[in-house]
Amino acid sequence: MKNPKVSVIIVYYKGIDKLLSCISSVFTNTKKVSYEVIVVDNTEERDIEKKIKKVEKDVVYLKAPRNLGYGAGNNLGSSFARGKYLFILNPDTELTGNSLKVLCDFLDKNSKAAIVAPNLVKADKSLFEKMGSRRLTPLRGVFVFSFLNKLIPNNRFSSEYYLKNIDQTKLREVGSVPGSAFMIRSDVFSRVGKFDENIFLYLEEEDLGKRVNEAGYKLFIEPKARIIHYWTSSKVSKTLRKVFLRSRFYYFKKHYGLVNALLVESVARLSKWNVSLVLIVVLAALLRLWRITETMELSGDYGWYYLSAKQLLVSRKLPLVGIPSSVPVLKQGAFFTWFLAAALFVGNYHPVSGAILVACVGILGILGVYLLFSELFNRRVAVISCLLIATSPQIVHHDRTPFLLAFIYPITLLIVWSASKIVKGQKKHYFIIGLLIAILYQFELAGFIFAPIVLLSFIWNKLKYKHKNALLFLFGLIAGLTPFIVWDIKQGIFLQTVGFAGWVVIKIFEGIGGFLGGGFSVNTKQFMDTVSRLVFVKSSIVAVSTLLFSFGYFVKKYILERKPSYHAKLIVVWILVGLLSFYVRGTFSEAYMPLLYIPMICTVAVFLNYLLKKWFVVGIIITLFIISLNATYSVNKYFMKGVDYLSDRIKVSKMVNQKASGRRYQLTYIGSNDEFPSGGANYEYLLWWLGNEPVRRSELDYAIAEYPGVLGNKYTLIHDFGYIKVGEKHD
Numbered sequence: 001m002k003n004p005k006v007s008v009i010i011v012y013y014k015g016i017d018k019l020l021s022c023i024s025s026v027f028t029n030t031k032k033v034s035y036e037v038i039v040v041d042n043t044e045e046r047d048i049e050k051k052i053k054k055v056e057k058d059v060v061y062l063k064a065p066r067n068l069g070y071g072a073g074n075n076l077g078s079s080f081a082r083g084k085y086l087f088i089l090n091p092d093t094e095l096t097g098n099s100l101k102v103l104c105d106f107l108d109k110n111s112k113a114a115i116v117a118p119n120l121v122k123a124d125k126s127l128f129e130k131m132g133s134r135r136l137t138p139l140r141g142v143f144v145f146s147f148l149n150k151l152i153p154n155n156r157f158s159s160e161y162y163l164k165n166i167d168q169t170k171l172r173e174v175g176s177v178p179g180s181a182f183m184i185r186s187d188v189f190s191r192v193g194k195f196d197e198n199i200f201l202y203l204e205e206e207d208l209g210k211r212v213n214e215a216g217y218k219l220f221i222e223p224k225a226r227i228i229h230y231w232t233s234s235k236v237s238k239t240l241r242k243v244f245l246r247s248r249f250y251y252f253k254k255h256y257g258l259v260n261a262l263l264v265e266s267v268a269r270l271s272k273w274n275v276s277l278v279l280i281v282v283l284a285a286l287l288r289l290w291r292i293t294e295t296m297e298l299s300g301d302y303g304w305y306y307l308s309a310k311q312l313l314v315s316r317k318l319p320l321v322g323i324p325s326s327v328p329v330l331k332q333g334a335f336f337t338w339f340l341a342a343a344l345f346v347g348n349y350h351p352v353s354g355a356i357l358v359a360c361v362g363i364l365g366i367l368g369v370y371l372l373f374s375e376l377f378n379r380r381v382a383v384i385s386c387l388l389i390a391t392s393p394q395i396v397h398h399d400r401t402p403f404l405l406a407f408i409y410p411i412t413l414l415i416v417w418s419a420s421k422i423v424k425g426q427k428k429h430y431f432i433i434g435l436l437i438a439i440l441y442q443f444e445l446a447g448f449i450f451a452p453i454v455l456l457s458f459i460w461n462k463l464k465y466k467h468k469n470a471l472l473f474l475f476g477l478i479a480g481l482t483p484f485i486v487w488d489i490k491q492g493i494f495l496q497t498v499g500f501a502g503w504v505v506i507k508i509f510e511g512i513g514g515f516l517g518g519g520f521s522v523n524t525k526q527f528m529d530t531v532s533r534l535v536f537v538k539s540s541i542v543a544v545s546t547l548l549f550s551f552g553y554f555v556k557k558y559i560l561e562r563k564p565s566y567h568a569k570l571i572v573v574w575i576l577v578g579l580l581s582f583y584v585r586g587t588f589s590e591a592y593m594p595l596l597y598i599p600m601i602c603t604v605a606v607f608l609n610y611l612l613k614k615w616f617v618v619g620i621i622i623t624l625f626i627i628s629l630n631a632t633y634s635v636n637k638y639f640m641k642g643v644d645y646l647s648d649r650i651k652v653s654k655m656v657n658q659k660a661s662g663r664r665y666q667l668t669y670i671g672s673n674d675e676f677p678s679g680g681a682n683y684e685y686l687l688w689w690l691g692n693e694p695v696r697r698s699e700l701d702y703a704i705a706e707y708p709g710v711l712g713n714k715y716t717l718i719h720d721f722g723y724i725k726v727g728e729k730h731d
Helices: 016-029 048-055 070-079 099-109 138-144 156-161 186-191 204-214 238-256 258-268 272-289 300-315 335-346 352-376 379-391 393-400 405-423 429-443 445-460 467-480 482-491 495-517 524-535 540-560 566-585 590-614 616-638 645-660 681-689
Strands: 006-012 035-041 060-063 085-089 093-095 113-121 172-174 181-185 218-229 321-324 331-333 666-670 701-706 715-720 724-729
Touching: 006 016, 006 070, 006 099, 016 035, 016 048, 016 093, 016 099, 035 048, 035 070, 048 060, 070 186, 085 099, 085 186, 099 113, 099 181, 099 218, 113 204, 138 156, 138 238, 138 258, 181 186, 204 218, 204 238, 238 258, 272 352, 272 379, 272 393, 272 616, 300 321, 300 335, 300 352, 300 681, 321 335, 321 482, 331 335, 331 429, 335 352, 335 405, 335 429, 352 379, 352 393, 352 405, 352 590, 379 393, 379 590, 379 616, 393 405, 393 524, 393 590, 393 616, 405 429, 405 445, 405 566, 405 590, 429 445, 429 467, 445 495, 445 566, 445 590, 467 482, 482 495, 524 540, 524 590, 540 566, 540 590, 566 590, 590 616, 645 681, 645 701, 645 715, 645 724, 666 681
Parallel strands: 006 035, 006 085, 035 060, 113 218, 666 701
Antiparallel strands: 085 181, 093 218, 113 181, 172 218, 321 331, 701 724, 715 724
C-alpha cells in the first residue's frame, strides 16, 4: 500500500509459529484502515523471510545485523515505516475484532493523546490483571520491586502503580502502556527520541511513556480494542534477570539520578538470600575484627614478613622469595610480602594493618563462596557454606592472623571458578588457571597439588587435549612463577622450580615405599584436631565423622545417582588427592588445611541442606547448633578478657625502647621457635615501628623471653609481664 495510515511493527526473536499466526491475524482482522506490516528479524535463523512470505507476500521484512533488543529493533522498523501511526506489536499476540481501526479512530479524535493501547486478554479471553501503570518513580520502585511488595501485597504504592483500583472495562489514562501492543503517533515517536537503545529489554515502555508525558501528551488504554496475548509465566533465566536489573538501574539513573537509582537497587535487590548474606558478612566481620588491635597474634614468622614488607617500602626493592618453608632450602613466595607492604603503607606501618588486610580477604572469600556456590549448587547450599566459613574457629583464626594462610582458600575458590569456565568452553581460562595455580604455589608450596587435581578432574570429565590449550596453561604457569624463575636465575641454582619438582618426585617414591612397607604414618591427632576446629570445635570425633558422612552423601547424590557434573567430580578428586598427598608427604601441617577448606565445607553444607529439605526442624537445629558452638568458641577466645597478644607485645617493646633511651642495643629473643632466624622478628618490627630498631651487635643487650622460654643466669630481670619477661645482660 502506497500511503498506509498505520505501520504495524513486529520485532521477532523466537517462536516462528506464533509470529506467523500474529501476521495472519493482522491481515484477517483489520478492515477500513490502510496499513503495512514490518517484521524486524533479530535472530540468526535462516529462511524466516521465506516462511513469512508464504503466509503474506506484502510483509516488509528487515534483517537486523544482530540481536538489537526490543527498543532498537522497533526503532529500525520505524525508520522504514510510512504510516501516520505506528503500532508496536509482539509476535506472541493475535488481533481480534477490528482493534487496529478502533485504536486508530481514538487517536484521530483525541489530539492530546499520543499513545493508546488495547486491553490484553488471555487465550481464554479473560483480562490480564496488570495492564499499564502509573509513572514509575523511585518510591514506587522501592515497593514494587522489593520484598515489601510480597510482605505487604496491597500496599498503597504498588496498588497505585499497577492501577489495581481502576475499572479495566473502561477507558483509562495511564503513565505507561504494555509494551506488547500499543499505537503511537509517528511524529511524536520521532520527537521524543524513539525508544532508548541503551535499554536492551524491559522497562522501555516506562521510559517512553515518561518522555511522552513530559512532551505534553497523554497515554490511554482503550477497552474497546482487545488483543490476545499468549504470555505465560515462566522462570526468568539468569541472563534475562541480569538484563532486567541493568535496565532498571539505567531507568532510575537516567530519570532520577544516581543516588535514587542506588537507593532503589539497594532495597529492590534484597531477598531472604541477600539479607542472609549481609547478616553473615556482619557476623564474619565481627568475629574477625573485634578487639583485633589487642588480640592480634604477631609471632616471629609473621614478624619476618613485616620486616620484609618494611624493607620493601624503605628500599623500594621488590623481594622475589619469602620465608623458608618446612624444607629450609625451599622458600615460600613473596606475594604476601607485597600485599602486606601495601597494607602497611596505607595503615602508616601500624602492625594491625596486616590483620585488617587478611580479615578483608577472608570476608571477600565468603562473598566469593556465595557467588560461586549459588551458581554450582543453589543459594541455600551457598548460604550454609558461608555460615560455616564465617564461624569456623580454624578459618576465623587464620583471618585474624597477619599471615599468608588467609589468602589460600580464596585462591582455590578462583581456581574452581576458572576451571568451571574452561568446561563451559572459555579457552582463555587455561592461561588464567595456570596463573592462579602458580600464584597459589607461591603462597604455599603444597599448592602445587592443584595441578594434578585439575588435570584429573579434566580427564574424568573427558575434556579433549589440545596443544593450544596446554600452551596457554603453560604460559600462565610461567607468568605466575616469574618471581621464582628470576630468583633461580640470579642464584644460579634452580631450587624453587626444577629443584622443587625433583623433591616432589623423591617424596612420592618415599611415600609409596613407606606405605607399602607398613612403616608409614601421619600425625592423625593433629589432623583430627584441625578438622575439629574447622567443622565442629567441641569434638574431633564428631567433626571427622560428620566430614566422612557428608563426603559419602555427596558422592552418592552427585556421582552415583545422577550424571556427575564437572564441579561434583572436581570436589571428589580434590578431597581424595588432597588427603592422599598428606600421606605421601609423611607429615601434616596446619598450613596445608586451607587447600582443602572449600571441598570440605562444601560437602558438609550439601549434607546440611539435605537435612533441611528432608527434616526441616532437625536440619535447622543441627545447623544452628554447629554454628552457635563454633561462633561461641571464637567469641570466648577473642571477645572476652584474656591474653592480649599484640597489646602486650607493644607494651614490652615500649618498655625496651624506654630503657634503651635512644642508645644502640641488641635484642635476644628466647622462646618458641627461637632456634630460627625469624624467632624475634616480631619484636624487631615493633621496636622499629616505635622508633629504635635493635642492631645485630652492641654492648647493651636486652632479652625478651616468652613462655616457655627462660631468661637464664646471664640476664637480670628488669620487668615481668607474666608470660613475657624482659631482662638486661649484666657484666
